[in-house]
Amino acid sequence: MIAGVLARATRALTTPLLPDDCLAFVNPLWSVRVPRGRIVATRPVGPSTTELTLRTGAGWGGHRPGQHVGLGVDLGGRRHWRTYSITSAPTDEHLTVSVTAVPDGSVSTHLARVARPGDLVGLGPAAGGFTAEGSLLMISGGSGITPMLGLLRGGTADDVVLVHSGRGAHVHADDLAGLPATVHRHDSTTGHLRPADLDALVPDWRSRTMLVCGPAGMLETFTAAAAAAGVPCVVERFRPPEPVAAGTGGTVTFTTSGVTAEADAVTPLLRAGEDAGALLPSGCRMGICHTCVGRLTAGAVRNLHTGELETADDGEVVVRTCVSAAAGDCAVDL
Numbered sequence: 318m319i320a321g322v323l324a325r326a327t328r329a330l331t332t333p334l335l336p337d338d339c340l341a342f343v344n345p346l347w348s349v350r351v352p353r354g355r356i357v358a359t360r361p362v363g364p365s366t367t368e369l370t371l372r373t374g375a376g377w378g379g380h381r382p383g384q385h386v387g388l389g390v391d392l393g394g395r396r397h398w399r400t401y402s403i404t405s406a407p408t409d410e411h412l413t414v415s416v417t418a419v420p421d422g423s424v425s426t427h428l429a430r431v432a433r434p435g436d437l438v439g440l441g442p443a444a445g446g447f448t449a450e451g452s453l454l455m456i457s458g459g460s461g462i463t464p465m466l467g468l469l470r471g472g473t474a475d476d477v478v479l480v481h482s483g484r485g486a487h488v489h490a491d492d493l494a495g496l497p498a499t500v501h502r503h504d505s506t507t508g509h510l511r512p513a514d515l516d517a518l519v520p521d522w523r524s525r526t527m528l529v530c531g532p533a534g535m536l537e538t539f540t541a542a543a544a545a546a547g548v549p550c551v552v553e554r555f556r557p558p559e560p561v562a563a564g565t566g567g568t569v570t571f572t573t574s575g576v577t578a579e580a581d582a583v584t585p586l587l588r589a590g591e592d593a594g595a596l597l598p599s600g601c602r603m604g605i606c607h608t609c610v611g612r613l614t615a616g617a618v619r620n621l622h623t624g625e626l627e628t629a630d631d632g633e634v635v636v637r638t639c640v641s642a643a644a645g646d647c648a649v650d651l
């Protein structure tokens with residue numbers, strides 16, 4: 318009876334807050350509803366790349382090797398979400414990611430150059446299925462080493478050859494030596510790594526499953542070589558493929574936010590809306606996670622990957638705003 322009175326009193330005192338909100342007030346990492354991580358260490362691992370070590374909170378559900386995580390960073394009064402490959406093993410005490418600052422990149426520059434131990438970041442759930450079984454050939458370029466680190470540290474396979482290509486100082490150079498894999502380094506200042514190099518480096522490459530992550534050119538070249546040789550190939554992309562451009566764009570109305578934006582035919586609705594000040598949900602920003610979906614209530618949009626048109630007249634049309642562009646004036650219920 319006393320407990321009941323106390324519970325009612327607590328509820329009365331904290332309403333409209335939920336118990337989770339009160340826990341988060343005492344320690345943000347205790348929130349299950351709004352998962353967060355706290356940066357406990359930063360370490361330079363390349364000329365523009367910083368490894369972040371994060372203590373995860375109560376809301377973190379763990380990960381599998383090869384998965385990635387959304388990090389939410391508050392910049393300019395808005396939360397921005399970007400995706401980063403997890404480089405730590407599932408059994409490690411802390412979660413690690415490595416962020417390369419890209420030119421004009423708002424979130425990567427902040428995380429790689431400004432973020433400090435003690436800072437909090439939003440944490441999305443782990444996602445993705447970049448993995449394979451059996452004998453593996455990993456091919457990575459630049460910051461594309463990160464999902465390979467996650468797989469190798471997670472102990473995914475016994476027989477792995479890693480060919481890593483970098484320009485001058487390799488990202489995670491000091492960590493390559495300790496990996497459970499045969500490692501070949503290729504210096505791309507002397508020319509790009511080519512499929513023809515594999516015969517000398519990894520003579521049995523045709524009997525291995527290929528995993529590739531790196532610049533767009535590397536992905537295209539090696540997936541084509543794998544297809545030609547009948548070799549299974551799994552790819553991790555950090556950026557979406559070049560958009561399929563057509564038409565002239567239009568005015569996009571985000572009906573829930575009450576924001577309108579002018580968007581051309583190659584700008585994702587997500588970016589157009591954010592630039593106009595709308596608070597829109599997002600995760601991977603390249604069509605994988607479906608966090609950014611909204612119902613198309615008027616007009617038409619074009620899928621930037623396939624070029625296909627989707628129109629509100631087709632019935633219940635749900636679009637991924639990160640890979641859809643306006644095809645004339647349109648409205649989305651976000």
Ligand SMILES: Cc1cc2nc3c(=O)[nH]c(=O)nc-3n(C[C@H](O)[C@H](O)[C@H](O)COP(=O)(O)OP(=O)(O)OC[C@H]3O[C@@H](n4cnc5c(N)ncnc54)[C@H](O)[C@@H]3O)c2cc1C
Pocket residue numbers: 385399400401402403414415416417418419420421422423424425426445460463464553554555556601603
């Ligand atoms: C599955 C997945 C895993 C990823 N893992 C990692 C990782 O482990 N480490 C890491 O550093 N990044 C990783 N990324 C990329 C990361 O999510 C961001 O895209 C990147 O940090 C740039 O964000 P930004 O906000 O700084 O740039 P934005 O402000 O979004 O873009 C600024 C400019 O940079 C260009 N740009 C965007 N992304 C890249 C890129 N990757 N390379 C070069 N130019 C770019 C844009 O076209 C734009 O011109 C991953 C992405 C995905 C989808």
Ligand code: FES
Pocket residue numbers: 598599600601602603604605606607608609610637638639640
């Ligand atoms: S943000 Fe992941 S699908 Fe759009």
